[in-house]
Amino acid sequence: MIEVNHLTKRYGNHCAVDDISFTVEDGCIYGLLGPNGAGKSTTMNVITGYLSATSGTVKIDGHDIMEEPREAKSCIGYLPEQPPLYTDMTVREYLMFVAELKGVRPKAARLESIERASGRTGLESMQNRLIRNLSKGYRQRVGVAATLLGDPKIIILDEPTVGLDPAQMIEIRSLIHDLGKTHTVILSSHILSEVQAVCDQVLIIAHGKLVAQGTPEELAGRLAAQGVIAATALGGRDAVVAAAESVDGLTNVQITAEKGDEVSFTASSAAGSDLRAALSKALADAGCPLLSLSSQTMSLEDVFLQLTENTDMAGTEGSGKEAPTDSTEDTASTAEEAVPSSAPESPAEAEQPQAQAPDADAPAEAADTSADAAADGKEGE
């Protein structure tokens, strides 16, 4: 339903999205996962026609987002990271306003659409409440309800749980899960556990590149299938690394610590292979006696960190990745902290249009961002 082909987006000299291609099939929940600054919002803004691509194409249901924007946008309900809500309106007024902007006609259809959207998002009893008096969780529901107006097939949510407390996060995740039964949903998140819990398919983005894609189980399986050896040997750094790298099947040798002549390192091994004996022999042959050796399994969190760190800017090599932690550890609770904010701010930032409308004070922008803009240019009733 959505085909993204060789999508690149530059802000001045800064490449925020670098030649990304992927396909989104109908009826699944997709998660764009990546650290802050990875390029998730930019990707979403291009998919929704908010920003133009520097190169590459995006097709929604066969319609090119640049060439047939109205047809393409009519398939999408988009909730930006900063929901464009008018906090002086009641929930009902706001939803009516958005429905009108989206060209939902006649009035009876608008009312029906609002009722359905309110029902899906649990807002029935909040209709006459001013948005500014709602909790952040309920405001987010209003934003999600707005995306549903006009019955788009695809719902795109940029960091929908950011700033929510744990209970609100759980509610919004459950709402997204429910939406996935009737819609294709794409959400972005920097929280590994969230994407794992909610999404059918995960796209991991780091530094503007798509570094991995699969179901959470596939990714976890791929990672779990990868063994990690952690070892300490006596000898020079270069000799130890060369010996480790000479072992067939051992890859990604990373120094984790150096103390005097003791060099600690980790290395990855292919699925199912136990390379400890081969490593021990290679080190002995190189005159680097082995002091300790252990074999570990990578957790999904370790894999995610490795994938996102490995695409880090050139020159960070040898920064000393910590040895992976015990894979049996529950990673969910630590995943959020573990994902670093890694991309630098672009110097070109100021030059570029802001993709997301501010909270309440910019009606025109808010209207535009509030969704599909499907009805852009359509005359009123």
Ligand SMILES: Nc1ncnc2c1ncn2[C@@H]1O[C@H](COP(=O)(O)OP(=O)(O)OP(=O)(O)O)[C@@H](O)[C@H]1O
């Ligand atoms: N309007 C802009 N002008 C210049 N640079 C920008 C602009 N918007 C984003 N960037 C830069 O592009 C990169 C990708 O930003 P983007 O917002 O897409 O990342 P993200 O993964 O959504 O991160 P976050 O979760 O922090 O929003 C970052 O380095 C960011 O500083």
